[in-house]
Amino acid sequence: MITAAKHRTLRTMRERATLRGDAPRSAGQHYFIETEGLHSRLHFHNFYSTFWPQVEGSATAELRVYGADGRFAGSVERELVRFGSLFIEVGDLLAELGRNDTEGTIAMDVRPPAGLEAHLADLPAPEQVEFGSPFWMAYYDGEQNYMYVHAIDKLRGKIFGGDAVLRRVMGGHPPGGSTWRSWRLLDTEGITELQIVVVNHGTATGIATVGVYGADGAALWQRDLAFAPRELHRVVVPREALSTWSEHTEHARIGVDPLLTANGKPYVLLRYEDGPLSLHHG
């Protein structure tokens, strides 16, 4: 338990870290796929320029790659000039690391440019500041049909920047999520492909049931999954199951019970008839 005195000490440490330009930072984390005709590309920009355009120095992005089994695969760094952006093909990144993963995740931390510390005095509540890097991942096929989403959750259990004590306290075991149902209703008629990607963004093992449910809550299809820390599963709903749903219900929704981290909603890949794939969170 953190006592009031320790809490005050941590707030002071965090304020000092912020004002010296070393505020705690979290890293956005994304799924990638390099198989089944799909490719992935990171899209990110130097957000420090948006808030402090007068700072001329470059930010530094660290990209941490994890295999589908959750194991750390390696990292690279890239410079982000003022107002610059990164568009990194995951295939190129994997080749640079000597990896041949077809799926996995990438987390990105962005260190601020030198000189930022001189411009942070007017930030509200410096004892609560955290910098984040919720980048985008674009997925595309050979015809340039694109899908993209922002990072829905962070690399949990790891904080960048700040003091070692702050990193340890803020990066402790993240809380798990609860039973979750999508706020999107899918038309069941005409679905020919449905894949659900569930990512464990956290550092603990876990089990979850991923499923598709009718509007009345009844399960149309379910699968139980076990997760190692940071592991992901992409489940393909059998085509024969898809073809029967419209006989029972007009609409269906995706569910996960429980989410493995507080906001670790799944990625949903969806196709109707012979149309292009689409992707959304949850």
Add this chain to the structure above:
Amino acid sequence: MPPPTEIEGFDPRFFRPCFFPMLRELGYETKVSLNNGLGAADPMSTEMTVSLSVFDDDGTNLGTRAHIAELSPGEIVKIAIEPLLDDSFAISPDGNLFGVLHVVPTDLAGKEFVTVPTNRLMAHARSSDDFIEFRKAASHVVTGVAYQTGPMNDARFGSTRTTVVQAPKVIVSDPVDTLFTLLNVSTSFDYATTVRMDFQVLGPNGEQFARSSVEVPPLTFRTVSMTAVLEAAGRLEEFRAVGGMGTFMGLAKNGTLVPLSMTRNKATGAIACDHTLPPVYYVSTWGGEARLKGAQRLEEMLFPATAEASTMVSA
């Protein structure tokens, strides 16, 4: 300054609105997954009734259709919009349309103005995450995006209104264009502010490829084609030569716009859709004086008044 605990003279039709663009000119139809997000266990849960209003490209209210749906606490429904556009609406055959689904507590429905507790209104706004689906039947395209539209552009909820859009999602190629879709919403049918956004299309090294602006009339949306903007600036081929990807940086000083990005394959009709992220996702305590100073710095750096801006270019 936090908002007051109660808002007086509030039009209940904007208690929990869901605003959405209808991409009629691009040939897409619209379906909305709409929810009453607070379940029965929540002390602020309530029965809701749903109505639909539609506006044309000028923001003219074309009509309202009542009793589209009823939603119990925690209930979700999917609504196909175009089949609802009957004689209740004075719709012309051309032009885009802007819709709002009014999700209204049944105890407030039908009243002209009410006093609402701010925490009640915000609890429902925060629990809403409506999914707007764009569909093109002929090519079996079904895509969309989830977002919230709480009480915006209403001085009773906040004294300053600026919008900063930072989106490294500009993709242009032969078959692909990226459309930034900006929604100008509020809490009243009498809302009258046209919001102007200045924007830059930046290259990977921060190069300023094209500067332009767009004006979004009240209760409408505007869609800005990155291909058209770059073409108007005479730099489309140069932009493509460095990869055809970049960042949209936008600044509006007189209002809040809801920004959506749509990267569209013109041949197949596929669209990647997403909203952008507000500043607090990058800097957790961004706001107040720092926010105002930040917007001013951004304006001085990217949108100096003396610089010559190209004219507005829409898709």
